Amino acid sequence: MEQQPYRTAYHFQPPKNWMNGLLYSRNHSIYSLSTPNAEILDINLVKMITSATGPMYYKGVYHLFYQYNPYASIWGNITWAHSISYDLVNWIHLDNALSPDEPFDINGCWSGSTTFLLGEKPVILYTGSDTMNRQVQNLAEPKNLSDPLLIEWVKSSHNPLMAPVDGIDPKFFRDPTTAWQGPDGLWRVLVGNQMDGHGWGLLYRSRDFATWTRSKEPLHSSTRTGMWECPDFYPVLIDGKDGVDTSSLDKPTKHVLKASFNDCDHYFYASKTFFDSDKKRRILWGWILEFDHTTDDIEKGWSGLQSIPRSILLGKTGKQLIQWPVEEIEKQHAENVSFKNKELKGGSVLEVSGITAFQIWLYFSIADVEVSFDLSNLKEAELMHPSWMDPQLLCSQKTASVEGNVGPFGILAFASKDFTEQTTIFFCVFRSNDEYVVLMCSDQSRSSLREGLKKETYGAST
Numbered sequence: 081m082e083q084q085p086y087r088t089a090y091h092f093q094p095p096k097n098w099m100n101g102l103l104y105s106r107n108h109s110i111y112s113l114s115t116p117n118a119e120i121l122d123i124n125l126v127k128m129i130t131s132a133t134g135p136m137y138y139k140g141v142y143h144l145f146y147q148y149n150p151y152a153s154i155w156g157n158i159t160w161a162h163s164i165s166y167d168l169v170n171w172i173h174l175d176n177a178l179s180p181d182e183p184f185d186i187n188g189c190w191s192g193s194t195t196f197l198l199g200e201k202p203v204i205l206y207t208g209s210d211t212m213n214r215q216v217q218n219l220a221e222p223k224n225l226s227d228p229l230l231i232e233w234v235k236s237s238h239n240p241l242m243a244p245v246d247g248i249d250p251k252f253f254r255d256p257t258t259a260w261q262g263p264d265g266l267w268r269v270l271v272g273n274q275m276d277g278h279g280w281g282l283l284y285r286s287r288d289f290a291t292w293t294r295s296k297e298p299l300h301s302s303t304r305t306g307m308w309e310c311p312d313f314y315p316v317l318i319d320g321k322d323g324v325d326t327s328s329l330d331k332p333t334k335h336v337l338k339a340s341f342n343d344c345d346h347y348f349y350a351s352k353t354f355f356d357s358d359k360k361r362r363i364l365w366g367w368i369l370e371f372d373h374t375t376d377d378i379e380k381g382w383s384g385l386q387s388i389p390r391s392i393l394l395g396k397t398g399k400q401l402i403q404w405p406v407e408e409i410e411k412q413h414a415e416n417v418s419f420k421n422k423e424l425k426g427g428s429v430l431e432v433s434g435i436t437a438f439q440i441w442l443y444f445s446i447a448d449v450e451v452s453f454d455l456s457n458l459k460e461a462e463l464m465h466p467s468w469m470d471p472q473l474l475c476s477q478k479t480a481s482v483e484g485n486v487g488p489f490g491i492l493a494f495a496s497k498d499f500t501e502q503t504t505i506f507f508c509v510f511r512s513n514d515e516y517v518v519l520m521c522s523d524q525s526r527s528s529l530r531e532g533l534k535k536e537t538y539g540a541s542t
């Protein structure tokens with residue numbers, strides 16, 4: 081491990097090789113299912129990046145399936161790897177659940193989702209890249225339902241269940257969501273697509289989960305998006321913190337529609353949620369695009385991380401989602417370093433000592449930072465210009481080094497001694513009407529001196 085200082089301590093990682101997964105969302109839209117053709121509120125939520133593929137909870141066990149290359153630390157030979165956990169922190173790696181070995185998936189078992197059918201039977205819907213490199217949707221079922229580890233999976237003899245016909249481009253037809261059941265008893269699923277140069281969430285319906293018919297209208301499409309990868313569609317309680325099952329009909333909910341667009345993305349890519357029926361929460365996983373130059377990845381022997389799983393719920397305004405690390409993470413806290421009442425003058429830096437070198441040497445460990453800033457000059461906050469609608473853009477313009485009236489202030493993580501390398505998480509406060517708006521940015525532009533790496537700036541506002 082001394083040779084691998086950047087392997088993580090409790091972010092999920094396979095022991096070696098490439099992983100991509102299931103989680104990011106550039107654009108979370110929320111709408112109410114009670115309205116037919118409901119109005120979509122684009123809220124450009126927290127921006128993230130990840131690729132998990134079908135997480136779920138079954139008979140006391142958390143399952144994480146993810147996109148995996150069993151042979152190398154670069155993308156290829158895509159397989160559904162399978163790990164299980166009892167606490168979402170410590171993981172046991174099992175045999176791969178799905179390998180590309182049938183005509184309908186011989187070129188890869190790509191992303192998909194799990195769904196619980198009646199009687200709590202979990203099934204997998206996934207995209208296969210077939211003998212002609214066409215993307216098709218397939219079904220797999222557990223061999224032995226009484227095995228809580230669900231080690232063996234059997235591919236359906238009906239595969240493929242959905243093929244790219246009627247004008248669907250076979251290169252842009254993938255990543256089925258968790259299916260949900262409507263009041264009419266029909267199952268529905270979304271499949272990501274690109275048609276006429278923009279992104280779509282194609283809707284399919286089925287009575288028996290084997291025969292699927294494409295609906296005339298997509299659930300949603302947007303000319304502002306490219307191919308929809310790893311769409312996710314799920315309800316969130318309007319009033320309350322509990323998560324709800326994807327097919328839930330009996331509670332007042334709004335629905336979240338998320339898709340990932342590969343031309344640009346944020347903290348996690350290809351994110352995916354699942355409903356934890358034990359603790360009644362909805363948990364979101366994301367693939368953190370952790371990769372170096374290909375030669376470096378091959379040398380280090382691994383690439384890709386999962387985000388820390390986080391509970392997701394609707395914020396008080398009803399327009400934003402709130403995410404928070406699952407409570408299990410807090411139980412991992414060991415050393416505690418705290419201080420109070422430190423005054424920070426403009427341009428000054430306060431070093432937090434006592435949590436770094438030793439741990440970093442052993443593992444690339446986590447420091448959970450809880451910090452409150454008391455601002456004496458809030459009244460001086462700059463007026464927010466009406467054109468500053470996109471927090472992502474604003475963060476890249478108002479970088480950590482652009483001085484404002486209130487901010488930037490925040491945290492310099494992984495800073496080198498001379499500050500030439502640092503990852504900055506910073507805040508700026510603005511006024512808009514009679515309210516304060518807080519802009520939160522994560523600025524990777526100085527994270528590494530190495531050229532040619534992805535160094536993004538992400539942003540969100542409250």
Ligand code: DQQ
Nearest residue numbers: 131147158190191309350
């Ligand atoms: N990766 C998968 C695709 C998906 C993309 C292939 C998301 O199914 O669209 O590994 O990262």
